[in-house]
Amino acid sequence: MDEVRRRLRSFSDAAATEGKFLDWFERLYEHADSNPVWIPWSKGEPHPMLVDWMENTNRSPGTALVVGCGLGEDAMYLAELGWKVTAFDIAPTAVQWASNRYPHEDINWVVGDLLQPNKEWEKAFDFVLEVHILQAIPEEFRIPASRNLSPLVSPSGQLVCIGRLSIDDSVQQEGPPWPLSEKFISSIGNDLKSIDFTPVQFEGEETIRYRAVWKNE
Numbered sequence: 001m002d003e004v005r006r007r008l009r010s011f012s013d014a015a016a017t018e019g020k021f022l023d024w025f026e027r028l029y030e031h032a033d034s035n036p037v038w039i040p041w042s043k044g045e046p047h048p049m050l051v052d053w054m055e056n057t058n059r060s061p062g063t064a065l066v067v068g069c070g071l072g073e074d075a076m077y078l079a080e081l082g083w084k085v086t087a088f089d090i091a092p093t094a095v096q097w098a099s100n101r102y103p104h105e106d107i108n109w110v111v112g113d114l115l116q117p118n119k120e121w122e123k124a125f126d127f128v129l130e131v132h133i134l135q136a137i138p139e140e141f142r143i144p145a146s147r148n149l150s151p152l153v154s155p156s157g158q159l160v161c162i163g164r165l166s167i168d169d170s171v172q173q174e175g176p177p178w179p180l181s182e183k184f185i186s187s188i189g190n191d192l193k194s195i196d197f198t199p200v201q202f203e204g205e206e207t208i209r210y211r212a213v214w215k216n217e
């Protein structure tokens with residue numbers, strides 16, 4: 001495990017010991033002190049599976065919600081495509097950092113919690129994006145958080161989730177992150193209609209990743 005992962009684990013283990021399971025994100029961003037090298041998920045560019053989806057579906061821009069936006073690369077990508085973006089994260093330091101990095105007039109940066117989404121977000125977004133949040137939080141939070149995604153999708157909207165796929169559920173993974181089972185992933189869409197499930201293994205990686213997409217009828 002490299003130093004970045006070791007630091008992540010020490011923060012997540014300490015937060016778990018204190019029973020504050022979601023606090024380590026803020027601590028990690030704070031300690032990074034504006035140096036993205038300490039944020040292992042931040043690659044400085046949008047997720048390639050998001051880019052692939054947008055390029056192959058060519059949707060007209062509307063309203064987009066980026067859940068757990070981190071340092072904001074996906075939000076910025078969508079804004080540049082013409083979407084009116086709301087990007088939120090539970091960690092105030094991440095939101096401040098992302099808004100300094102990408103001060104785009106069509107991005108509304110918000111501190112928020114997927115476990116208690118803003119009431120006015122209900123059915124408000126033509127595109128709801130979740131990348132690597134559900135896999136980063138323990139199951140007792142993951143399940144209720146996952147149920148809060150589909151109600152945010154507008155009547156003609158889509159929900160896109162991207163993360164790590166577990167190929168053998170009998171193996172107990174030491175997370176975070178915790179790769180997700182196909183059964184759990186399929187439950188995220190809830191009452192939406194599934195239109196894509198793509199597993200991918202990128203060159204040089206052992207991890208299998210997935211993209212799952214649903215639409216409202």
Ligand SMILES: C[S@@+](CC[C@H](N)C(=O)[O-])C[C@H]1O[C@@H](n2cnc3c(N)ncnc32)[C@H](O)[C@@H]1O
Binds near residue numbers: 022072088094113136
């Ligand atoms: C693994 S990071 C991924 C960040 C970003 N989506 C990316 O791909 O670069 C998970 C993010 O989810 C945020 N997060 C965790 N729990 C959350 C919650 N309940 N509501 C909103 N954001 C949350 C964390 O602060 C962190 O920025």
